[in-house]
Amino acid sequence: MKALTNINATSFSDAASAAQQARQQGHAVAFSGGGTDLLQQIKDGTDLADVIINLRSVADGRAIESDGAGVSIGGLVTLTELSEDPLVNSGLSAIAQAAGSVGTPQIRNVGTMAGNVTQRPWCWYYRNGFNCFKAGGDECFSVNGENGQHAIFGGGPSYIVHPSDVAPALVAFDAVFQVTGPNGDREVSAEDFFLLPITNPERENSLVENELLTGVRIPAVSANTVSTYHKIMDREAWTHAEVGVAAVIQRDGNEVQNAKVVLAGVAPIPWRVQAVEDFLAGQQISAAVAREAGEIGVQDAQPLSNNAHKLPMVTSAIEQAILNLAAG
Ligand SMILES: Cc1cc2nc3c(=O)[nH]c(=O)nc-3n(C[C@H](O)[C@H](O)[C@H](O)COP(=O)(O)OP(=O)(O)OC[C@H]3O[C@@H](n4cnc5c(N)ncnc54)[C@H](O)[C@@H]3O)c2cc1C
Incomplete structure (x- = not known):
């Protein structure tokens, strides 16, 4: 050993x-x-x-604090703490729900926010000793192999899916990622933190050697903001998202002013569906609008040979998330 x-x-x-x-x-x-x-x-x-x-x-990185400009979540906050925190549950429900959907109570009791966001892919080729891109090789074996749980958006040359439930919810709230390393501290926007494989097929984020994620800062949200995380799994519990969706909406009564919709389990990074966001802005929420938003959500999907089943899952996950928000 x-x-x-x-x-x-x-x-x-x-x-x-x-x-x-x-x-x-x-x-x-x-x-x-x-x-x-x-x-x-x-x-x-x-x-x-x-x-x-x-x-x-480490003593720092364990607090969830609000200072008026927003909410800071320490990197070492556990997923249980994140899912149960009153501040997160009141204004940032999608984050609390995403954290509460991870794995098992045992995993949530020790698993940290930073570890969740930076966990490595759970692709069966990578985890089983294949010399793929993630292991430093120059091939993605899923392309011509078993790709039932791989990416339908943003794939190539690697087709892993980003495994975190919490990350899409953070992206939907425009989180700023706080990083420390031997050269000091830096902040990275949600947009720049996660890396598509076309930029770097070996890594999923922009942390460099010896750097850590120490926390995230969520900019203040307006009082008319509502949010939710909806997760579909291939079994009832204790596993990663087959498809997940974090939706954050600012609304005036029943009208959507602004929407952020970010998918889990379908792309190598948390996947923002801008076309759905654009469609929702200005709409009165209804069952028909929720359904159409779901259909728009798969317009740009590029399924592999064995993962087209994710398309109706994405459609229905987006539809369900919007209906959940409408229901309050
Ligand atoms: C049975 C099972 C089910 C699971 N289900 C889910 C699920 O449904 N949803 C989900 O999202 N995840 C799931 N996971 C994955 C994962 O274990 C948890 O998400 C957990 O939150 C990871 O956090 P951790 O603190 O234990 O990470 P660790 O295991 O400590 O670290 C994970 C990775 O991140 C790196 N890392 C840790 N902390 C930092 C930091 N501060 N800065 C930089 N890098 C860091 C580590 O080096 C490692 O590569 C599951 C795991 C198991 C075993």
Whole structure:
């Protein structure tokens, strides 16, 4: 069995420095939030880390706070805390619902917001030792192989789907991603944080070596904002989204003023469906409008040989999310 060294970081910047130092000494390094994804990856050999920087010993990054300009969510807030927080439940319901939909209570009790957003893909080729793009190779085996759960939007050259439930809800609220590394802190917009495989087929986000996600900042939302997260799974519980949708709407009575609609489980990044957002703006919400929005949601989809079943799922997930919002 391979030997692992555990380093208990005392702060995010301490974690970044420890990672840099270990890499300079020739080690492969990984950060561990709750470890619910990472430890499985180490067992499976998809993460080759021999030094684990443990973030459970870090005191910062554990608060959810509002300061009038918006809400800050620390990277080490657990998914249970996120799903139960009164502030998040009152103004940012889609985030609370997305966090509450993840895996099992045990996973939510230790899994962190940052770990959820930065978890690696669960593609069966990547997780089972194939030398694909994600493993540093130069092929996506799903293209001519088993692609039932792969991307219908934004694929190529890799067709993984982004696995996080929380990330689409954060994107729908225009979250700003807070990052720290050996060179200091930086903030990244939701648009720039996640990377399509055409930009970098090996990574899903713009974090570079030794950088950590320390938290997110959600800009203040207006009082007439409503939101929801609707998730469809291939079994009743304890698994990733086959299709999910985070919808955030500002409305005046029954009229939509502005909408953000972001899909989970269908693309290598949380997938914004701008055509649906444009269609919804100015509409009176009704069953017919919700249905049409769902149909518009798949207009640009490009299914692979075995995943066209996701199209009606996307249509109905968008329709259901909008009906949920109409029902309050
Ligand atoms: C049975 C099962 C079901 C699951 N179901 C779902 C589901 O329905 N929805 C879903 O979204 N996920 C699901 N997951 C995936 C995942 O375990 C959880 O989402 C969890 O939130 C990950 O958080 P963590 O803190 O445990 O991450 P970790 O395992 O600690 O880390 C995950 C990855 O992120 C990196 N990382 C961790 N923290 C940071 C940081 N602060 N900065 C930079 N990188 C970091 C790690 O190095 C690792 O690569 C499931 C997992 C299992 C085993």
